[in-house]
Amino acid sequence: GISDLITSVPLGSRDGPLLVPRVKVNLPNTKMAAARCAVQKFGVLQALYRPFAITTASRACPHKPHGEFFEYINVKKAGERRNVGLIELNRPKALNALCDGLMSEVQIAVQDLEADGDIGCIVLTGAGEKAFAAGADIKEMSGRSFQEVYAQNFPVNWSRMSESSKPIIAAVNGFALGGGCELAMMCDIIYAGEKARFGQPEITLGIIPGAGGTQRLVRAVGKSVAMEMVLTGNPITAQQALQAGLVSKVFPPDQVVGEAIKTAEKIAGLSKLVVAM
Numbered sequence: 001g002i003s004d005l006i007t008s009v010p011l012g013s014r015d016g017p018l019l020v021p022r023v024k025v026n027l028p029n030t031k032m033a034a035a036r037c038a039v040q041k042f043g044v045l046q047a048l049y050r051p052f053a054i055t056t057a058s059r060a061c062p063h064k065p066h067g068e069f070f071e072y073i074n075v076k077k078a079g080e081r082r083n084v085g086l087i088e089l090n091r092p093k094a095l096n097a098l099c100d101g102l103m104s105e106v107q108i109a110v111q112d113l114e115a116d117g118d119i120g121c122i123v124l125t126g127a128g129e130k131a132f133a134a135g136a137d138i139k140e141m142s143g144r145s146f147q148e149v150y151a152q153n154f155p156v157n158w159s160r161m162s163e164s165s166k167p168i169i170a171a172v173n174g175f176a177l178g179g180g181c182e183l184a185m186m187c188d189i190i191y192a193g194e195k196a197r198f199g200q201p202e203i204t205l206g207i208i209p210g211a212g213g214t215q216r217l218v219r220a221v222g223k224s225v226a227m228e229m230v231l232t233g234n235p236i237t238a239q240q241a242l243q244a245g246l247v248s249k250v251f252p253p254d255q256v257v258g259e260a261i262k263t264a265e266k267i268a269g270l271s272k273l274v275v276a277m
Helices: 029-042 044-048 051-055 100-115 146-151 155-162 179-186 201-205 213-221 223-232 238-244 253-268 272-276
Strands: 005-011 018-024 073-078 084-089 121-126 131-133 168-172 175-177 189-193 197-199 249-251
Touching (some): 073 100, 084 253, 100 121, 100 155, 121 131, 121 179, 121 253, 131 168, 131 179, 155 179, 168 179, 168 253, 175 179, 189 238, 189 253, 201 223, 213 223, 213 238
Parallel strands (some): 084 121, 121 168, 131 175, 168 189, 189 249
Antiparallel strands (some): 005 018, 073 084
């Protein structure tokens, strides 16, 4: 594993040689890039205690700001003042299903945008108008036992969204189902396209929402509506979500992201300290 051998190598600095850890890892090739990324991003000690950074399915390593090497997402600055971070889930052929690699990249992108002093607000959306995110990647998860998922600390990458000190606006077009609905609810504000659908269909697979849906949905829409959605698996429309209080506004599909960016720009122009509180 990554902790098999740690040595120190000197690097030059203005104060003389600086000893930094050098890690020799013995990992499969498909995980090597992720291991290097974990060390570069978090440092050796943190990498040892961040299993999600090593087990991620992503083969990309974001060496440059704003995700120039991301594989599953697009990240850029948006708005007239370039003070809004725009994260786009980019697996349209899979309806932006939330695989491990994608979620790992999202948490890294959020962390990078939080560290960027120019960014005051973040917008999260999905590529295309068919889906914001159709849920967790069932193909990826189907071969895992509960013990494996629990041991890999599955919720870590997901919880990063709700821990952001900068407000996040979800711009939802199409399906936001299962994990996609839960991801949207982790954001501070949700804007929806007229054709958006929100749902927790996990019951049809014999499971329950596993990323906060049973908690956040109740707080957003009330017990009765939440129970009906969770126990039947039936989705609700954008208008029903607006009536229930799950979303703030509904727009034509081609205007959702633009309107979210406008709101994000307004928030970003206010006191960053107070907004972060």
